Amino acid sequence: MANDPSSPVKLNVEFRTIKGHKFTKDGTKQALLNLTQDQGGNYIFEFENFPDRNVCKDFVASAIALSGEAGRTVPEKSAVPIQDEQLSAAEMERRIKLLQEDSDLQKLHKQFVIGGILSEAEFWATRKKLLEQNYSRRPKQRVALKNDMWSTKPLADGQSNRVTFNLTPEIILQIFAEKPAVRQAYLNFVPNKMTEKEFWTKYSRAEYLHSTKNVIAAAAEAAEDEELAVFLKQDDMLVNEARKKIRQVDPTLDMEADEGDDYMHLPIQDHGLPRNDNKDVLDSQYEPYRRSFSQHLNQHAAVVLQGRVIDVELGDTRSVAEALARTKHAELAKDASDVYLDKERLERISRMTEIEDLQAPRDPAVAPLSIKDPRDYFDSQQANAFSTLGDTVSGAKQLKCSVSTREAYCSLKECISEIKFQGLTEPTINSEVAFKVLNGLAQNISSNKYHLGRNPNESILDSLPKITREELLLHWSSIQELLKHFWSSYPITTKYLLTKATKLKDAMSQIYPKLQEIKESVQSDLRHQVSLLVQPMLQALDAAFAHYDADVQNRSARSGERPNGF
Amino acid sequence: MSPPVPSKILTDDVSLLMVLIDSNPHFWSSIKPHFSFSKFLSHVLAFLNSILLLNQLNQVVVIATGINSCGYVFDSSSGSVSQRAESLLPKLEEFAENDESLSERDDDSGNGVGSSLLSGSLSMALCYIQRVFRSGPLHPQPRIICLHGSPDGPGQYVAIMNSIFSAQRSMVPIDSCVIGIQHSAFLQQASYITGGVYLKPQQLDGLFQYLATVFATDLHSRNFLQLPKPVGVDFRASCFCHKNTIDMGFICSVCLSIFCKHQKKCSTCGMLPNVCRSIFGQAQTRDPSASQQRK
Numbered sequence: 001m002a003n004d005p006s007s008p009v010k011l012n013v014e015f016r017t018i019k020g021h022k023f024t025k026d027g028t029k030q031a032l033l034n035l036t037q038d039q040g041g042n043y044i045f046e047f048e049n050f051p052d053r054n055v056c057k058d059f060v061a062s063a064i065a066l067s068g069e070a071g072r073t074v075p076e077k078s079a080v081p082i083q084d085e086q087l088s089a090a091e092m093e094r095r096i097k098l099l100q101e102d103s104d105l106q107k108l109h110k111q112f113v114i115g116g117i118l119s120e121a122e123f124w125a126t127r128k129k130l131l132e133q134n135y136s137r138r139p140k141q142r143v144a145l146k147n148d149m150w151s152t153k154p155l156a157d158g159q160s161n162r163v164t165f166n167l168t169p170e171i172i173l174q175i176f177a178e179k180p181a182v183r184q185a186y187l188n189f190v191p192n193k194m195t196e197k198e199f200w201t202k203y204s205r206a207e208y209l210h211s212t213k214n215v216i217a218a219a220a221e222a223a224e225d226e227e228l229a230v231f232l233k234q235d236d237m238l239v240n241e242a243r244k245k246i247r248q249v250d251p252t253l254d255m256e257a258d259e260g261d262d263y264m265h266l267p268i269q270d271h272g273l274p275r276n277d278n279k280d281v282l283d284s285q286y287e288p289y290r291r292s293f294s295q296h297l298n299q300h301a302a303v304v305l306q307g308r309v310i311d312v313e314l315g316d317t318r319s320v321a322e323a324l325a326r327t328k329h330a331e332l333a334k335d336a337s338d339v340y341l342d343k344e345r346l347e348r349i350s351r352m353t354e355i356e357d358l359q360a361p362r363d364p365a366v367a368p369l370s371i372k373d374p375r376d377y378f379d380s381q382q383a384n385a386f387s388t389l390g391d392t393v394s395g396a397k398q399l400k401c402s403v404s405t406r407e408a409y410c411s412l413k414e415c416i417s418e419i420k421f422q423g424l425t426e427p428t429i430n431s432e433v434a435f436k437v438l439n440g441l442a443q444n445i446s447s448n449k450y451h452l453g454r455n456p457n458e459s460i461l462d463s464l465p466k467i468t469r470e471e472l473l474l475h476w477s478s479i480q481e482l483l484k485h486f487w488s489s490y491p492i493t494t495k496y497l498l499t500k501a502t503k504l505k506d507a508m509s510q511i512y513p514k515l516q517e518i519k520e521s522v523q524s525d526l527r528h529q530v531s532l533l534v535q536p537m538l539q540a541l542d543a544a545f546a547h548y549d550a551d552v553q554n555r556s557a558r559s560g561e562r563p564n565g566f
Numbered sequence: 567m568s569p570p571v572p573s574k575i576l577t578d579d580v581s582l583l584m585v586l587i588d589s590n591p592h593f594w595s596s597i598k599p600h601f602s603f604s605k606f607l608s609h610v611l612a613f614l615n616s617i618l619l620l621n622q623l624n625q626v627v628v629i630a631t632g633i634n635s636c637g638y639v640f641d642s643s644s645g646s647v648s649q650r651a652e653s654l655l656p657k658l659e660e661f662a663e664n665d666e667s668l669s670e671r672d673d674d675s676g677n678g679v680g681s682s683l684l685s686g687s688l689s690m691a692l693c694y695i696q697r698v699f700r701s702g703p704l705h706p707q708p709r710i711i712c713l714h715g716s717p718d719g720p721g722q723y724v725a726i727m728n729s730i731f732s733a734q735r736s737m738v739p740i741d742s743c744v745i746g747i748q749h750s751a752f753l754q755q756a757s758y759i760t761g762g763v764y765l766k767p768q769q770l771d772g773l774f775q776y777l778a779t780v781f782a783t784d785l786h787s788r789n790f791l792q793l794p795k796p797v798g799v800d801f802r803a804s805c806f807c808h809k810n811t812i813d814m815g816f817i818c819s820v821c822l823s824i825f826c827k828h829q830k831k832c833s834t835c836g837m838l839p840n841v842c843r844s845i846f847g848q849a850q851t852r853d854p855s856a857s858q859q860r861k
Contacts, residue, residue, distance in 0.1 A: 429772060
């Protein structure tokens with residue numbers, strides 16, 4: 001419908017029905033604002049210029065937010081009330097999620113933050129713990145390295161003489177982690193001497209040769225191909241690493257570990273494992289080409305347990321190799337620079353090997369307990385108990401005992417012998433007295449039941465109608481929230497605190513008459529209970545108001561003095 | 567082969583009643599004009615006999631609470647035949663003698679009535695009950711009734727609270743019938759926590775009627791009966807410095823003692839709050855009516 005100023009029809013649409021808004025970009029032909037309804041219709045408004053349209057757009061955004069629920073995760077940032085602090089998207093998400101989960105919190109949030117009484121920052125300032133809890137619930141697990149040693153097992157094609165190796169980036173990462181010599185070779189050879197494909201082909205060939213356990217063939221091929229030899233020989237880098245690790249073992253923790261545990265230097269007798277081909281006495285020239293299973297297994301285990309040390313994308317082999325090399329270098333550098341490490345270890349060793357019996361006695365490092373007399377605490381409780389039960393004055397009097405102990409005991413014993421000889425009194429109890437007692441008890445019980453209800457554990461809240469109960473609880477939690485912020489803003493030192501206190505006080509004075517209303521609206525038999533419930537709320541509010549007024553008076557008195565006193 | 571017939575057939579309403587009688591001579595001589603010990607005994611004996619008549623398998627055990635000692639004076643299940651309550655009288659006399667001999671020579675107390683050893687007799691009652699629990703799967707339902715009149719002894723506070731909590735744990739209700747002039751805060755709390763009945767009779771010469779109406783019923787029947795309950799138990803805290811009841815106060819984070827004003831040093835545990843060991847924070851303690859709203 002085109003804009004017709006003379007048209008008598010006014011457009012009156014509730015913001016509740018408007019679901020979202022769209023707008024044309026600044027600078028296009030028309031400045032349009034399109035409001036979509038949730039039933040499907042939409043209204044298109046055309047503006048004279050873009051600034052006007054933008055103002056309207058902001059207003060519409062906040063209006064939609066106000067009338068919608070707080071839990072809508074609208075990606076438009078303008079839907080959230082304007083805030084002073086910069087929030088990350090993650091933080092926003094956390095808050096919204098928390099609001100969605102807890103409806104009471106949502107109500108409070110809506111009432112105060114969207115109502116403008118508290119700012120977002122203040123509201124969430126006291127709830128950091130809630131947000132953190134939510135956040136930490138998210139799992140932070142990462143996938144570890146595969147513990148699969150045989151992933152490079154070739155697929156032997158039975159028909160042709162071809163053996164296929166599958167190398168995924170994961171496998172490459174593991175190879176680089178386990179065999180530093182291969183990594184070094186990669187960095188050296190590729191792309192200078194050979195392409196990546198060639199490199200891996202050579203490596204696969206080396207693996208194949210190893211898997212055939214044909215040491216002599218391995219030696220032969222190594223002699224021909226220099227690069228292949230790198231893969232076939234023992235890994236020197238690994239050897240050095242193992243040696244270093246052994247040296248770093250803390251003797252105070254592991255007294256047994258020594259050079260003999262260096263698994264890389266063990267003779268190839270495989271540490272006790274049975275060997276299949278003892279009969280081979282090979283030349284020493286073949287020794288370097290032998291690979292030991294236990295060494296390989298140890299190294300693999302060490303790498304897997306260490307986990308992922310780098311965070312690089314696995315696609316690019318070179319970068320993976322470089323990253324691993326870098327980390328290793330960093331470790332080496334750290335170790336080299338740790339001159340004090342040895343010294344510290346020596347100190348620690350000397351400390352740990354102290355013999356306790358030969359030490360001088362040490363003073364106990366504790367402060368003596370001083371526990372107060374429970375009497376002091378108890379006396380006050382007694383006074384409380386009496387005041388609750390509404391005891392009369394005569395009860396508070398102390399009984400005076402003017403007889404001596406011996407006399408007291410005498411009279412006690414007399415009483416006992418009196419009964420012994422005379423027997424029980426007949427009748428035990430006077431019938432009138434009994435009747436009176438019964439009546440008294442019955443009345444007491446029925447009046448109690450009337451006042452307190454059947455079950456002593458049942459609360460008064462449950463006997464109220466649902467609406468009243470909900471209102472009361474809501475008011476209680478809002479008052480708590482307001483009072484918390486109110487009292488925390490005192491003593492007032494800045495203007496910001498002053499405005500905050502005033503706003504809070506106004507909000508509280510709005511709730512005050514509502515409480516009175518509730519008291520009156522309830523049925524007459526419940527009125528007393530409800531007023532008992534409401535009483536502490538009113539008292540707390542009164543205390544806050546009194547404090548506020550006193551403070552305002554002080555403030556005005558002080559500022560009144562100044563023009564006179566200078 | 568028929569299964570062995572149990573020697574006792576215990577129905578729901580069999581009870582084991584532990585009666586704690588206050589035998590504080592000072593208290594009884596001070597209350598002499600209103601109510602004498604002999605009248606008291608006659609009411610109590612009639613009550614005990616009626617309990618034994620209610621059910622053949624009911625058991626009654628009486629413990630006397632003196633000022634220097636406590637002792638068992640009656641056990642209805644001892645001996646081959648159930649005894650009548652009057653047989654407690656000689657034992658009670660003996661107990662009084664013993665108690666007297668334990669008291670100090672020069673104790674001519676003209677200053678107030680001392681307290682009797684309620685904590686001791688509560689503990690003895692609970693021990694007896696534990697023994698009964700362990701005697702087998704079939705046992706009567708125990709409960710404790712305190713006929714107490716002496717004022718509460720503040721030194722016994724911790725011990726009494728401990729026995730109250732263990733009674734609560736073993737699900738043994740503690741009924742209280744206070745025959746003294748003052749209410750007893752300990753017994754109030756005891757009855758409240760353990761689910762027993764607290765009563766302070768208005769007319770002491772109708773004591774038997776009170777006992778028979780309120781305290782004679784077994785635990786099972788109590789589910790169907792309305793028994794008198796006090797108006798409220800005050801759990802409000804009081805500050806340690808002035809003993810006033812407070813709603814808002816400061817708490818030492820080490821020992822949890824409550825003060826109404828900010829203290830430099832906690833007087834109970836001696837910790838200094840500035841040394842980061844106990845931090846004073848404002849706490850709001852509420853009275854029971856408001857605490858219900860927190861649900």
